Amino acid sequence: MKLVLASTSTYRRMLLERLHIPFETVRPEVDETPRPGEAPDALADRLALEKALAVAARQDDALVIGSDQVAHIGEEVFGKPGTVERAHEQLRRMSGQTVVFHTALALVNTATGRQRVERVPTRVRFRTLSEAEIVRYVAKEMPLDCAGSAKSEGLGITLLDALSGDDPTALIGLPLIALSRMLRAEGVELP
Incomplete structure (x- = not known):
């Protein structure tokens, strides 16, 4: 079976390359708008599965991986900022706070129709940030395509101050421990 990553994220592609399995990437066409009253963890789960299913519908005999990440404080969700101004706003709001990053992972087997979904939360405690630190950080790293405006794998x-979770790759966007478990359950030999 071929392996397909339902994402055009360079971060997810680089993480998946660590498993040394050939794969292709396909852009999932999914509306990522949260539903009214949808909890952040449920949003992450839904989007990961919708991305996998959107791509799976166009694939034969494939294992399709979908993933999504939602960062939040309580019910306040922090998506990809898209602009420098929004990145500054997000980092100001997260300064001195603990933010939960829910990284959801879905695997769809197009041959059997089997669907697997797991979520790996990571708790991230931001230090109290000065305005100058926020501006310098955003200017240097330009984290406009990262939920929560912070790239833990970089600057x-x-x-x-601290982070805690079961899988360090989850915070970057693709939880490889959970993915490896899912792939083995589908008969993929790892390592």
Whole structure:
């Protein structure tokens, strides 16, 4: 079976390359708008599965991976900022706070129709950030395509006091421990 990543994220592609399995990437066409009253963890789960299913509908005999990440404080969700101004706003709001990043993962087997979904939360405690630190960080790293405006795998690690979770790759966008478990359950030999 071929392996397909339902994402055009460079971060997810680089993470999946660590498993040394050939794969292709396909852009999922999914509306990522939260539903009224939808909890952040449920949003992450839904979007990961919808992305996998959107791509799976166009694939034969494939394992399709979907993933999505939602960062939040309580019910306040932080998506990809898209602009420098929004990145500044997000980091101001997260300064001194603990933010939960829910990274959801879905695997769809197009041959059997089997669907698997797991979510890996990571708690991230931001230090209290000065306005100058926020401006310098955003200018240097331009984290406009990252939920929560911070790249822990890069300079964003300097914004943090602590982080905790079961899989360090979850915070980057693709939880490889959970994915490896799912792939083995589908008969993929790892390592």
